[in-house]
Amino acid sequence: MHRYEVLRRPLLSEKTQALGVLNQYAFEVAMTATKVEIREAVESIFNVKVVQVRTAVMPSKDRRWGRKTVRRSGKLKKALVTLRPGDSLDVFGA
Numbered sequence: 528m529h530r531y532e533v534l535r536r537p538l539l540s541e542k543t544q545a546l547g548v549l550n551q552y553a554f555e556v557a558m559t560a561t562k563v564e565i566r567e568a569v570e571s572i573f574n575v576k577v578v579q580v581r582t583a584v585m586p587s588k589d590r591r592w593g594r595k596t597v598r599r600s601g602k603l604k605k606a607l608v609t610l611r612p613g614d615s616l617d618v619f620g621a
Contacts, residue, residue: 530568533560538605546607552616556582556606565606575614581607
């Protein structure tokens, strides 16, 4: 899998912004991506050293649509990447 196919987009929320202090960053990744592929993609794209990668598969959620309850499409796999002290990503803090 190509490195730009592994990383879909950065996840930007209050919680992920607060993790920047701990040198951790969150990404939405492909469902088939492994931790090794995620590590290699982040290191090659951003030119940083990755210390740890943690992943989680988030289930789809129910949503109200008028009187009906419908299920939102698809699952989401997210990766929490910890960088070496001194490294940072400009995508999140600029």
